[in-house]
Amino acid sequence: MTTEVNAPVDRVWAVWSDLEAMPKWMRWIESVKTLDDPELTDWTLAAQGFRFHWKARITQRVEAQQLHWESVGGLPTKGAVRFYVEQPGRTAVKLTVTYELPGVLAPLMEPSILGGIVTKELQANLDRFRDLVERENASGG
Template sequence: MEWQDCTVKMEVDVPASAAYNFYSDREAIPRWMPFISSVTVLPDKPDLSRWSLKYKAFGRDIEYSWLARNMQPIPNQKIHWRSLEGLPNRGAVRFYPKSPSSCVVELTVSYEVPQLLAPVASALQPFLERLLRRGLERFASLAQSY
């Protein structure tokens, strides 16, 4: 299987600390990432979370789930994770202060192209980039009203 990386970044009109705090609520991520249908933090192990992805694309209903471990964050700078089972993926969200009232949020997702999507792997990269960009746009809008 082949791994692909996808990175999007966007300026957000909130301080880096506010963006970091808002993004830290993993269970709220489906509010701005339309293809993530649910995130459930395990009550007995808060560094673990169960994720579900549901989306219709390329003429197919795409559904995957995975268990992820949040790695040790760097407060107000970086949140990162890796999957432990299910859909192989890892990634990071970085927060770069631009001014006292704004920051750049950079989201990188790395994933193993699932066998089901191998025939459309070349189209997957720009497709995922658009999805992530739309998600960051929603995140920026929600974070500003948070």
């Protein structure tokens, strides 16, 4: 999934890398807490009456370029976000996420249907992220 943000890459990176603020623009994410190890975070997802917890470790961080992570307990997930300068003041954000369907959902929903729902939600999250960064950038915040 990709979105383009009308803001400099440093600003886009700053907003994304504030992991504890992600619930502002990731609708299903209820909370993100940084643990004693700053590369380790505790996540809570709440959607459609279900709640899932997991811990994630940042496996690669290159300032203003990319951030990779993988879960180390709970919901199996891993992903990466990459930032590309399209032109001065314009940044492309590319998000890649893989996950395993939680066992409790398997009997309730066909994996391909759930995958489509998750993909749409992740793209909507990127769009909300773009809108948030552009609003903050326009207001000087």
